[in-house]
Amino acid sequence: xxxxxxxxxxxxxxxxxxxxxxxxxxxxxxxxxxxxxxxxxxxxxxxxxxxxxxxxxxxxxxxxxxxxxxxxxxxxxxxxxxxxxxxxxxxxxxxxxxxxxxxxxxxxxxxxxxxxxxxxxxxxxxxxxxxxxxxxxxxxxxxxxxxxxxxxxxxxxxxxxxxxxxxxxxxxxxxxxxxxxxxxxxxxxxxxxxxxxxxxxxxxxxxxxxxxxxxxxxxxxxxxxxxxxxxxxxxxxxxxxxxxxxxxxxxxxxxxxxxxxxxxxxxxxxxxxxxxxxxxxxxxxxxxxxxxxxxxxxxxxxxxxxxxxxxxxxxxxxxxxxxxxxxxxxxxxxxxxxxxxxxxxxxxxxxxxxxxxxxxxxxxxxxxxxxxxxxxxxxxxxxxxxxxxxxxxxxxxxxxxxxxxxxxxxxxxxxxxxxxxxxxxxxxxxxxxxxxxxxxxxxxxxxxxxxxxxxxxxxxxxxxxxxxxxxxxxxxxxxxxxxxxxxxxxxxxxxxxx
Ligand code: NAD
Numbered sequence: 422x423x424x425x426x427x428x429x430x431x432x433x434x435x436x437x438x439x440x441x442x443x444x445x446x447x448x449x450x451x452x453x454x455x456x457x458x459x460x461x462x463x464x465x466x467x468x469x470x471x472x473x474x475x476x477x478x479x480x481x482x483x484x485x486x487x488x489x490x491x492x493x494x495x496x497x498x499x500x501x502x503x504x505x506x507x508x509x510x511x512x513x514x515x516x517x518x519x520x521x522x523x524x525x526x527x528x529x530x531x532x533x534x535x536x537x538x539x540x541x542x543x544x545x546x547x548x549x550x551x552x553x554x555x556x557x558x559x560x561x562x563x564x565x566x567x568x569x570x571x572x573x574x575x576x577x578x579x580x581x582x583x584x585x586x587x588x589x590x591x592x593x594x595x596x597x598x599x600x601x602x603x604x605x606x607x608x609x610x611x612x613x614x615x616x617x618x619x620x621x622x623x624x625x626x627x628x629x630x631x632x633x634x635x636x637x638x639x640x641x642x643x644x645x646x647x648x649x650x651x652x653x654x655x656x657x658x659x660x661x662x663x664x665x666x667x668x669x670x671x672x673x674x675x676x677x678x679x680x681x682x683x684x685x686x687x688x689x690x691x692x693x694x695x696x697x698x699x700x701x702x703x704x705x706x707x708x709x710x711x712x713x714x715x716x717x718x719x720x721x722x723x724x725x726x727x728x729x730x731x732x733x734x735x736x737x738x739x740x741x742x743x744x745x746x747x748x749x750x751x752x753x754x755x756x757x758x759x760x761x762x763x764x765x766x767x768x769x770x771x772x773x774x775x776x777x778x779x780x781x782x783x784x785x786x787x788x789x790x791x792x793x794x795x796x797x798x799x800x801x802x803x804x805x806x807x808x809x810x811x812x813x814x815x816x817x818x819x820x821x822x823x824x825x826x827x828x829x830x831x832x833x834x835x836x837x838x839x840x841x842x843x844x845x846x847x848x849x850x851x852x853x854x855x856x857x858x859x860x861x862x863x864x865x866x867x868x869x870x871x872x873x874x875x876x877x878x879x880x881x882x883x884x885x886x887x888x889x890x891x892x893x894x895x896x897x898x899x900x901x902x903x904x905x906x907x908x909x910x911x912x913x914x915x916x917x918x919x
Contacts, residue, residue: 423454425600427624428607430470431617436463438808442597442626447513447744448734450782456600459625462630464592467621471563471590472638474618476823479560479588485539486586489533493582493613497527500609504602508573509735511599513743513784514697516736519574526578528867529885533586538889539564540587549916552902558894559587561664562733564641565633567654568726570596570746571700571806573603573638580643580872581610583889592639593622594629598746634658641893643884644668645702648830648876655879664878666892668873671832674707674813674860676821678838679715685859686724686837690810693835693861695730695742695788699808702877703855703862707794707801707811709821716814720769720792723810727770727788729738733777733893745807751784754807758789761800761811766791772808796824804830826852831874835861854878 427434441455478486497504505519512519532539542557566580581591595603600622607622623629633639634657643665644654658665660805675693677686693705710716733740745751755773759824762768769843772787786808794801794811801811815821825834835857836847844858854873857863865871865886872883882892 422452423483425454425456425604425624427457427459427467428604428622430469430621431611434463434466436460436475439463439540444511444599444601445747446510447746447785448736448780450784454601455508456597456624459594459623459629459632460761461626461628461632461635463623464629464636467592467623468563468636468638470621471592472617474616475562475590478585478590478616478619481588483540483586486588487536488536489613489615490530490536491813493610493615494527494530494534496597496609496612497523497530497606499565500605504574504605506736507602507605508599509743511601512570512573512700512735514700514735515630515740515743516738518697519735522572522575525864525867526575530582532885533582536583536586536890539887540894548900552900554898556896556898558865558890559585560895561640561893563592563639564589564643564893565592565594565629565639567594567633568596568600568603568641568695569646571702573599574606576645577603577606577882578731579645580889581620583885584643587890587893589641589893590618591620592633593620594625594633595622596623597624597626600624611768628847630654631657632813634663635661637661639663641642641665642667643892645884651879652876664892666882666884667878668702668884669879670806670830671702671704671873671877672707672802672828672830673703673705673833673835674709674802674825674828675705675834676815676818676825676836677708677710677715677719678818678836678840678843679712681715681837681859682839682841683718683722686719687700687726689725689835689837689861690719691726691730693694695727695808698742698745698786700746700806701726701862703864706805706833707813708869709813709815709824711777711815711818711821713814716792716812719812724769724790727810728791730788732775732785734780734783734786738745742788742808745786746784748784750807751786754786754805754809756825757805757807758809761791761798763796764798764800765812766794766800766828766917779874796827802829822847822850826850833863833873833879834856835859835863854883
């Protein structure tokens, strides 16, 4: 059976007696390969390899590193079908959706191609008599990224292209549930002429993560995953003196005003709730219609669409929605639907009993839709991360906004309306990091930055864009005088600019 190994210093790493964990094809339910587990020793070897190449890599001119990013972009584009197939086979999402995530990751590589500009510091002459000063952004050294299962290509590409373009070396720890596409991506990095050791991939779960968080030679950690683990990574990494950014979970609301274009709303709900089987941190999981008629219209439009969703294997071109990632996750999503029924929400569409002929052992579930959900229910409060839509009805815009703002998560939100004033007020007053106006999944482009608020993100910088150039560098400011031959004598007062 295929074994996904660590990639350290450009090679499969040879560690005796490592255990391994299964990787499934979610469409068939079969174990298709295994991934080796990691240990503190594996992380240490990866860090040693990175430290070895760091002086050479960080002293290359930014323009040379930028050219390598151009090459990386070219090869990823050439091999994107291979990558998308691996994503679909292990994650379950449709092939086209997998291509979409690669495209969004590529945009970050394109941003990293501009690194000479992004790294530019600034210079001021005469900050004091005959004294000049300049600020410079220097690499941090060795950084690490810990990534979730739901975007095995895009989320690693949120991190390492900018990190290494800035001159750092990087240790990547992908999800143990679908690491094969990430592994191929790491090989492509070598193919692009980026020296072995600049990017190392170490597999595993908590043991590997803890070894990363505790390693003395790792200076910065980026994390994307669920909120409990994000909070753990944030506090542990900080305890060991590291710079850390940790993106967490979400519960994204779509507020729909009575004047919205309802056909557009229907399509937006379908794509953003059920795309990738709801396994996206920017998925809409709660719709908040303002006014009774608005809620009734949404129900009328969306119910038949959910019932007619084309569900099948991700590699079948007719599928609109694939399976969930693992059997455990399928059971978890089903438990939430049971709980919603027990708590008194109206289950308008029930996806629990879906069986697909020929794929009886796959991790499939149909789309589900609850009406009359209230904010005290667990299906409202917690992240389900599956194809389940909850409708929380609101009488007024103010109440809808209040609902959005009181939720503990603050990743994304959207408002659908034809009233610019209402949209503007919503965008200004919502306590959420990423906001869509008639756009259901407002994931910022690569030259802006991504980041949630409240318990959806811990740490000081967003991922990708200029925020990530700042995250992966340290500011150095030099203040210099070239001796003019005039000696003024010792000065015992604090230097001032008089
Ligand atoms: P997860 O938190 O279970 O795992 C994320 C990473 O943490 C994986 O690499 C995993 O191996 C590691 N990990 C898991 N348990 C750990 C532990 N106890 N100690 C240390 N490390 C541990 O998340 P997931 O299920 O892979 O991904 C789904 C979650 O990620 C959802 O909550 C989703 O909202 C979130 N997500 C957030 C964003 C964002 O940008 N905010 C983007 C994508 C996904």
